[in-house]
Amino acid sequence: xxxxxxxxxxxxxxxxxxxxxxxxxxxxxxxxxxxxxxxxxxxxxxxxxxxxxxxxxxxxxxxxxxxxxxxxxxxxxxxxxxxxxxxxxxxxxxxxxxxxxxxxxxxxxxxxxxxxxxxxxxxxxxxxxxxxxxxxxxxxxxxxxxxxxxxxxxxxxxxxxxxxxxxxxxxxxxxxxxxxxxxxxxxxxxxxxxxxxxxxxxxxxxxxxxxxxxxxxxxxxx
Numbered sequence: 001x002x003x004x005x006x007x008x009x010x011x012x013x014x015x016x017x018x019x020x021x022x023x024x025x026x027x028x029x030x031x032x033x034x035x036x037x038x039x040x041x042x043x044x045x046x047x048x049x050x051x052x053x054x055x056x057x058x059x060x061x062x063x064x065x066x067x068x069x070x071x072x073x074x075x076x077x078x079x080x081x082x083x084x085x086x087x088x089x090x091x092x093x094x095x096x097x098x099x100x101x102x103x104x105x106x107x108x109x110x111x112x113x114x115x116x117x118x119x120x121x122x123x124x125x126x127x128x129x130x131x132x133x134x135x136x137x138x139x140x141x142x143x144x145x146x147x148x149x150x151x152x153x154x155x156x157x158x159x160x161x162x163x164x165x166x167x168x169x170x171x172x173x174x175x176x177x178x179x180x181x182x183x184x185x186x187x188x189x190x191x192x193x194x195x196x197x198x199x200x201x202x203x204x205x206x207x208x209x210x211x212x213x214x215x216x217x218x219x220x221x222x
Contacts, residue, residue: 087177
């Protein structure tokens with residue numbers, strides 16, 4: 001199978017973590033930021049993650065892909081310890097948090113390879129970001145404290161950290177929920193002046209350890 005992946009997309013990192021946890025062998029393909037042709041040939045919009053299965057099937061929904069990956073390999077199960085109510089609650093949180101996370105991700109994405117290290121890609125990203133948010137990367141970065149405060153009010157990071165310190169994982173044993181939380185929150189550490197609770201940062205290390213994946217791999221200079 002092939003994973004089409006941008007380092008700066010948390011949804012892509014979900015899939016990389018899941019494949020690592022399940023011990024699935026795959027080919028990692030990192031397209032150019034402005035590569036429309038590759039995606040056109042697969043019949044999908046330019047986005048990642050895209051999984052191309054061995055039978056030729058192309059899958060672009062990272063939530064559904066997690067379920068399918070759980071049927072592959074022989075590593076750590078992703079869903080057997082996770083109750084459906086827990087999974088639905090996590091998805092509901094993610095939907096509510098989506099716009100806040102996107103505003104926080106925007107100024108840190110240039111820290112990743114394939115974007116911040118290629119002048120033309122970075123210029124294109126700045127233009128598309130300004131059109132999307134009606135604000136420059138600098139303005140979004142300056143607004144990070146207010147945006148993070150809103151996310152904290154929704155997520156309750158201190159309480160989440162205490163829970164994870166006590167139980168180690170979201171469902172007490174490792175599951176797909178830990179993949180989503182880690183992939184989706186990890187990049188917040190790159191925001192200047194924003195400090196996640198230490199218990200959450202320890203949690204990130206536990207999850208990466210289970211998966212055998214380092215989420216710093218895509219950072220420029222790592």
